[in-house]
Amino acid sequence: MPRDGTATRIRLLDAAERLVTDNGFAATSVDQVIAEAGSSKGAFFHHFSSKTDLGEQLVERYAAHDVQTLYDGLAAVAHLEDPKVRLVEFVRHFEGRGDEIMSAQSNCLYVSVLTERQLAGPDATGAILGAVVTWRDEIVTLLRDALGDTDHDLDALADHVFVTFEGAFILCRTTGDPDHMRRQLAALRVLVEALVH
Template identity: 65%
Template sequence: MPRDGTATRARILDTAERLVIDNGFAGTSVDQVIRESKTSKGAFFHHFTSKGDLAEHLVARYAAADIAHLEDALAQVGDITDPGERLLGFLRVFEETADELMSAQSSCLYVAILTERQLVDSGSSAEITRAVLAWRREVAALFDEALRTRSPGHDLDCEALADHLFVTFEGAFILCRTTGEPEHMRRQLTTVRRLVESLLGQGDR
């Protein structure tokens, strides 16, 4: 019976993700991925035709996990009937898991990929765009519903507010890495949640 290569493929991708986040795509070689994933060159090229092909699969997997994270957070607050509380509950999901996130990774793959012009030009970053737009769509809807409940005639740009949350994540990754202090992720998300509470006219809870 032929062996299932799923575990090997996952191990290669896990190793490549860590190396690219730590060293950048240009600073990560195929040989390094092969060596640190404890696999063979033949096994690597069985699953990936080139380093560029590896990048595309790496980004697709990471973006899919990112969207799944978004959908899980939405599901956790789906039963909250008050739109304002649902939005705040959504923000708390990430605030309360920020330390766990930072213990699992030191930065975001998106940053490493988007700084590589050849990957952007080749279309390898397309899945990142898809993830960004998914976050914008879903979070903007939460903001719009919450704000309309409090102020029916509001004219705030909910898509910009949604993008601000995404930017907070990415900026916090950079801040954590620059200072070596992973707690900045939680602190920044707490700040966003408190600002949203003020926007909605609610006190800290």
């Protein structure tokens, strides 16, 4: 029975994600990805037309996973009737997963790609923007439900959640201490609790 090649494509993307996250897009060669995946040039070029195409597909997959992570967090608190409690518990959901987030990845692929946006291709940055806007829109809804009419800049408050994640990744990588992710999310939760009470 012929294979559809999905497993090979996933293996190549997984290898590329590890390498790009650790070394950057420019410093990651097609040959390194092939070697890391235990694959071949023929298989690589069957799935990706170029390194740029690989970068764009890699970011699209990462962004889709990022948005699914958001929706999983929203689903985890959807049953809570009090919108203030729902907002706080949304942040607590990720705080509780801080160690898991860091054990799954040492850095954010977005940072690696955005610092080299001219190399990764325009579709890559578009996928990142789409994910960022989705996070912002959903969190603004949580904030509006919790705060009602307010003079606060809800877009900026919502973006602060994204900034906390990205900043925590950088802090963890700089210090070598993955505990910073959980601690920064805990600090964010304390701020959100103060905001809603």
